[in-house]
Amino acid sequence: MGSYNKKIALLMLGVLLTLLHRGVQAATYVDVLDLPARPSALAARSPLLDIAQAGQRLVTVGQRGHILYSDDAGQNWRQADVPVSSDLNAVHFPTAGQGWAVGNDGVVLHSSDAGATWSKQLDGRQIGDLMFKHYSDLASAEPGNEQWAGLAAEGQRLIEEGADKPFLDVWFANDQLGYVVGMFNLILRTEDGGQSWTPFQDRTDNPQGFHLNAIASTGDALYIAGEQGLLLKWDGAGQRFAAVQTPYQGSFSGVVGKPGEVLAYGLRGHVWRSTDGGATWHPLASGVQSSITAAIVDADGRFRMFTQAGHMLVSGAGDAALQRLPQAQQSPVAGAALAANGALLLVGSRGVRALPVE
Known part of the structure; x- marks a missing residue:
C-alpha cells in the first residue's frame, strides 16, 4: 500500500x-440532574459555596452536588446522599431538621434529617412549564392585562432554553413558607414546604429583570439583594417585594442584619447601613477593595464580613468603619457560620476551615 x-x-x-x-x-x-453526587474523600477540601447551622449540626454545600455535615463543630465531615451533581450555591435550615439547598440548573433540594440525606423537589426542566401555566391561567382570567401575557412568554422562553437558570439563594421562615431566588428575576414561593411552588415574578419591583443574588431576614424584615443597586424589601400589606432606594448603583451580593439595623454589601468593599428600615442609608468604610461575599452576626451581636480575597472585617453597632482582623492564613470566602462551640466556620474555593472567634 x-x-x-x-x-x-x-x-x-x-x-x-x-x-x-x-x-x-x-x-x-x-444529565447532572439525574446523576447522584459521587462520594469523594476530598470533598471537604473542594470548592464550597455556603454553610448553615442545622441545630447543633453544620451543613455545607458546593460544586458537583457535594453536601457535607459535621456534628463536632467542623472537626470532621461526612458526605450526604445527594441525588444530583449540579453545583449547589446556597443552603438554609429554618429548623434543626428541615433544610433546603439550591443551585445551578434550577435545582431545589430538601432534607428532613438535618442534612444527612436529600431529595429533589424541583429542577430547571420543570420551571418553564410551571411559569407558563401559572401566568397563562392569569392571562386567561384577565385578557386585558399585558403583564400576564409577557410573563407567560417568559415561561415559554425558559421551556425552550432548557434547565440552565441557576438559583442563587434560598430562605425559609419555617418548615412551610419559603422562597428561592436566582438569575433574571427568577423567584418562586412555597407555602407547603416545597411540595408546590408559585412563580413570584409579578410580586417584585424589578421591571428590568435584574439578577436576585441573595435573600435574608434581619429578624424584623426580609430583603432581597440584586445587581445594579437592586434592593427589595417584603411589604406585607402589598404582598410583594417592594424596591428600596439606596445611594449605591453597584451590585449587592447580600444583606445581613438584626432588628433595627441592616447592612447591604457588595462589590469592591461597599457596605451601606440603615437603622430606619431602609428609609435612609449611610456608607460604612470597609478599607478594602475586594468584593464582600459573606456576612454573619456573631454571638456578641457584631457584624462579621468576609471578602473574595479572604479578608475578615468586624463592626459593632454605630461604628463608622469596619475593622480588619489579622489572620494566619487567608483564602477566598464564600460563606460563613458559627458552630455551637463558638468556632467560626468559613467555606470557599479551598473547602472548609474552622477559626477561633476573637
Whole structure:
C-alpha cells in the first residue's frame, strides 16, 4: 500500500474511532440532574459555596452536588446522599431538621434529617412549564392585562432554553413558607414546604429583570439583594417585594442584619447601613477593595464580613468603619457560620476551615 493510501486508511480509521467514541459518550451520558453526587474523600477540601447551622449540626454545600455535615463543630465531615451533581450555591435550615439547598440548573433540594440525606423537589426542566401555566391561567382570567401575557412568554422562553437558570439563594421562615431566588428575576414561593411552588415574578419591583443574588431576614424584615443597586424589601400589606432606594448603583451580593439595623454589601468593599428600615442609608468604610461575599452576626451581636480575597472585617453597632482582623492564613470566602462551640466556620474555593472567634 502506498503512502498516500496509508494516510487515507489511517484518516478513515481515525474518523471511525471518533464516531464510535461519540456514540459511546452519547449512550452513557447522564444529565447532572439525574446523576447522584459521587462520594469523594476530598470533598471537604473542594470548592464550597455556603454553610448553615442545622441545630447543633453544620451543613455545607458546593460544586458537583457535594453536601457535607459535621456534628463536632467542623472537626470532621461526612458526605450526604445527594441525588444530583449540579453545583449547589446556597443552603438554609429554618429548623434543626428541615433544610433546603439550591443551585445551578434550577435545582431545589430538601432534607428532613438535618442534612444527612436529600431529595429533589424541583429542577430547571420543570420551571418553564410551571411559569407558563401559572401566568397563562392569569392571562386567561384577565385578557386585558399585558403583564400576564409577557410573563407567560417568559415561561415559554425558559421551556425552550432548557434547565440552565441557576438559583442563587434560598430562605425559609419555617418548615412551610419559603422562597428561592436566582438569575433574571427568577423567584418562586412555597407555602407547603416545597411540595408546590408559585412563580413570584409579578410580586417584585424589578421591571428590568435584574439578577436576585441573595435573600435574608434581619429578624424584623426580609430583603432581597440584586445587581445594579437592586434592593427589595417584603411589604406585607402589598404582598410583594417592594424596591428600596439606596445611594449605591453597584451590585449587592447580600444583606445581613438584626432588628433595627441592616447592612447591604457588595462589590469592591461597599457596605451601606440603615437603622430606619431602609428609609435612609449611610456608607460604612470597609478599607478594602475586594468584593464582600459573606456576612454573619456573631454571638456578641457584631457584624462579621468576609471578602473574595479572604479578608475578615468586624463592626459593632454605630461604628463608622469596619475593622480588619489579622489572620494566619487567608483564602477566598464564600460563606460563613458559627458552630455551637463558638468556632467560626468559613467555606470557599479551598473547602472548609474552622477559626477561633476573637
